Amino acid sequence: MATEEESTVKEPLDLIRLSLDERIYVKLRSDRELRGKLHAYDQHLNMILGDVEEVVTAVEIDDETYEEIVRTTRRSVPFLFVRGDGVILVSPPLRTA
């Protein structure tokens, strides 16, 4: 491994490294989203997040009208561990539209 400047993105995980101690957005499987401060991560994308807001989106079909109802459930978690295999996407959240 060659030595890189700390701020360059040479491999994808550098993007995560540069987000340490920043608030990030994490998209997970089964329509879960997290926003929180990244405290630690590893090569599997296991992560430790603080001050987390979790949003769970569920689409239900109304029994009578067959209309799709989108339900979002929000909750706050002070501190949590995310298992990497559920991660789809990670982004610094402030720039999301």
Added chain:
Amino acid sequence: MSGGGDIGSTNTKTPADFLKSIRGRPVVVKLNSGVDYRGILACLDGYMNIAMEQTEEYVNGQLKNKYGDAFIRGNNVLYISTSKMTLADGA
């Protein structure tokens, strides 16, 4: 293990060749879930983990989200494409 891809023929392009050739280019990344991400490919690794810039998220062809930078975990990736897509409805 037989590494069939590394033959010296002139007209072949192995996955490694492809990965080298697409850095900095506009790409479409399709996930197994069917969601598409379009943006500029910053870099990627052997797991197909991808870092993208100016990323747009499309669900069923509709723009759902934009991300300045995005990291996509490689196990979700179905394909990485260099093309502009053209859509057509089948039978």
Added chain:
Amino acid sequence: MANNPSQLLPSELIDRCIGSKIWVIMKGDKELVGTLKGFDVYVNMVLEDVTEYEITAEGRRITKLDQILLNGNNIAILVPGGSPETE
């Protein structure tokens, strides 16, 4: 190799497809047809002039792509020569 009783290794068969059309059937409701440019030990494949077929609730969606790197992880079946429909 000396102990392998078959005439042709699976990877040799795919190797012979380089430069020709190949039909890729994925696990789940997806198929692709394209010209095989190369592949690796995981059977990740570089394909050119690709047509992707997705079976969705609304019917079949067709996507045309110039060049792709297809993840080998979800490939189920490879058919040399392309699909019957594209000939």
